[in-house]
Amino acid sequence: MAQLDYFKAIILAIIEGLTEFLPVSSTGHMIIASSFMGIASDPFVKLFTIAIQLGAILSVLVLYFKRFFKSINFYLKLLVAFIPAAVFGLLLSKKIDELLESPMAVGISLLVGGVILLFVDKWFNKPTLHEEEEINYLTALKIGFFQCIAMIPGVSRSGATIIGGMSQKLSRKLAAEFSFFLAVPTMFAATGKKLFDFYKEGNTITHEQVNLLIIGNVVAFIVALLAIKSFIGFLNKHGFKVFGYYRIAAGLIIIILLYTGHTMQII
Template structure:
């Protein structure tokens, strides 16, 4: 991977991380189209670059993240992230294998799109309008929903937001809790992936550090712009427009795979 490719992937990550269309799925396809190899460093990059986008949440919601008088907020996030930590640790190698599969992304993109077309009609009459009203049990259940996104193409944002709506949160409240939950989840995933890489291959080279840094900075800046846009669109239009997008992309990817334009 070179710097130009890192910038492109950073833009893709920043745009897609908070929209329910799967940032990982888009990065996998982008890497295939850019002929980026699936070596160990690139696998780490696919996970680690998400940290840049996630940190934009800390900046935009810094008052909440650094209000230490509200200790319940941190406990809720800790409880909600437990399922991802356990499942991610137990099935790390399986997840890495899926990160190389364009077929998996195409199928989950299409299936997830069909679900999003109708999901707004499933969860009605929300009762919870902000994070303060989310109980520890509800947070834990939302954390379980988030684990579905370990399958590339599912979308962590979509899974956790739908999980929040299933727990009676409004769309906007579910989206914000999803953003908050992403911070410890992706921080843990990034640290774990980097630790495994260094343990097996040694320290990153200076070029690799440069590529990781630039990619994360780009993802961070782009994500700052994307978050507010997504919240506005979600409040106005719900999930249907993203469902249509996913169905179209899923069909296109299947055609590209069938014609051999995209590698499996």
């Protein structure tokens, strides 16, 4: 079996940084990439693809530093929104792990999600909430349930929560920002759970693997800093259609390749 090396780690980290906050599914893209590399089933690779999301998430703390010191209500809303994912994540962890090795699940999710994104701007075009202070606890909880859908690889955590926010009358900008904020507790918890499971299964992390995790997180952090700023501006100006077309094209390509029996391993 092929192993994760520094080159592959950097490639995966770049993919993570570029896609974590876009509605295209960072996990889905890393599953496809690691499948092409022939390393998708390796336990450490599964840990790596989750753990490097922390690097991307830290970019949120840097870019929105002041927002995290506004009020206790801000944290309470994030906690309420996080609860559904925490509960369903624990209940469905084994099934989620199985799906993390399924390129076909990613292809189908990309395709279906892409079709949905083509119509989102028309469905939710009359927002009434434009500031984080206007979000109440019930609204936060509803957005949290949307985040649970993203446990299916290829759905996109950011896409699900942004659409969830827009369905609750949040503006596109506010929905995107709340999605970014919600990613912080969600990904910290996901990484902690993955580390616990990794050690529980009798695995250990070598010195080289620690270096791979450090490099992966640093690269993901830097790339995500650039991606967040670009995404907010693009989303406000152009909406979701471009991402919808991209997801449909990517999903169809993956499904066709798998259906015609082409191997996913090229490296």
